[in-house]
Amino acid sequence: MTDARDPQDPTTAHPRPDFPQQGQEHPGWTGPMDPPPDHGENSYRGSGLLNDRKTVVTGGDSGIGRAVALAYAREGADVLFTYLPEEAEEARRTTALVEDAGRTAIAMPCDLREESACREVVDRAAGEFGRIDVLVNNAAYQMSQPDGIGAITTEQFDRVVHTNLYAMFWLCKMSVPHLPAGGSIINTTSVQAYKPSPHLLDYAMTKGAIVTFTQGLAQMLVGDGIRVNAVAPGPVWTPLIPATLPDTVEFGKQAPLGRPAQPAEMAPAYVFLASAHANFITAEVMNATGGTPLP
Template structure:
């Protein structure tokens, strides 16, 4: 006899590999993916944890970013999020989900590799909300190179560094002028910071730097009552995977739970870290790796 009160088996809660082999040009799109990523559209229930918070999420058009935008809205927050110009259709869907939750959605095309675009983004957030309560530095770029460091061009290296590090640095620095005590910053690092995969050399380098940045900023901003934390996902099924990885059929199989996470499974960590329930948590990394042991 099955007891329906039991929690579901985490190994089978979402699709397991093997998936159909699939590839897309960067930046990738949600709709063609099989299985389609789950952002919590039908499952995430809000509990008023972020009432009237003014939030900024980079890379909110799809993947983890979309899941965070959806969850924040259902928890009572207004959301300004960024997307690349070629991701406009994806951004419309994220905005729809936020507005469907009864909250304000502001979608801004922004290349965070450009300092002036970061400055304009923070200015737009201040104009729309009057303040910034939560900044989520989530946008990232990767491109796997299976042939080693020789295959990593200077152009690629520069794009990875500027997207993953420069943008985070500029946005954090600029947002502080509009962030008061009780505010928080949440960065997206990765299991790659601790267990780097050689084909993702440059990406893994940046994710290690994000851990250090998070821990240092937490100490710097604690006297101002601003918390800084990070989330370190393991393998997550997002459009970035078919757009940047040479093989997708077995993606996530290496995790002890035997599958990749869905974006919806990452969002609760970002909600918790932004909530008052995490008031004594700063300088920490929430690891969501599917069981991969980390130091």
């Protein structure tokens, strides 16, 4: 096993574009991706930062969600994660990674666009774990529309907003009664919140809203001892990319580091924000953009 803690040149630590052109149907799958995403399977080593924490990670079947679930488990946490029903094979891989770390994995197939599904997630986590120490809102939907706003259908707009905003709102609202003092909510925004790509207009809009929601909710819950923060990734090599973007050849080249992040490179931010090391940090957005300056 390599060790992610060893010094590395960040410009060459992972594959750089050009990548092969590749496309998939949404929601996308890890297996066909070239190069294969790195979730930290062979590099992430835990240090007991989240011992016995009870955590919920949405969209945990692949990409950033899988990397976070793996890292949380290796840090000592039990993990309930959600996935779309068609992603069952991906979910089995995440389950195996969590269980191989000696922790409990609960995999829940559901569509978080439905309020009832969010309620079932929270009820299951609270029922099986007894509490929720960390909620990670990671599940998201995007679809590139290079032809502009006229090409964004109401159906697409609804799916983007319900997946990215409604689900986050419902899960936070429902989880708060189960979060003890010392608990943590971590939302996933994006570089798109600050530097929107025109072809991702609706997605970028929701990511901007997540920043505002995070800052406001943090102030609302600070008296309860619950911290609320967000991570803002730049380009990350996940199945969502070949499933939603027309061009994968130069993906991530625009980042100053010259490449996209791997999911494994995002997970440490979520670990830190969930841990006691971040006790004085709330209402913040941790930028992980590969060098793109953000406000």
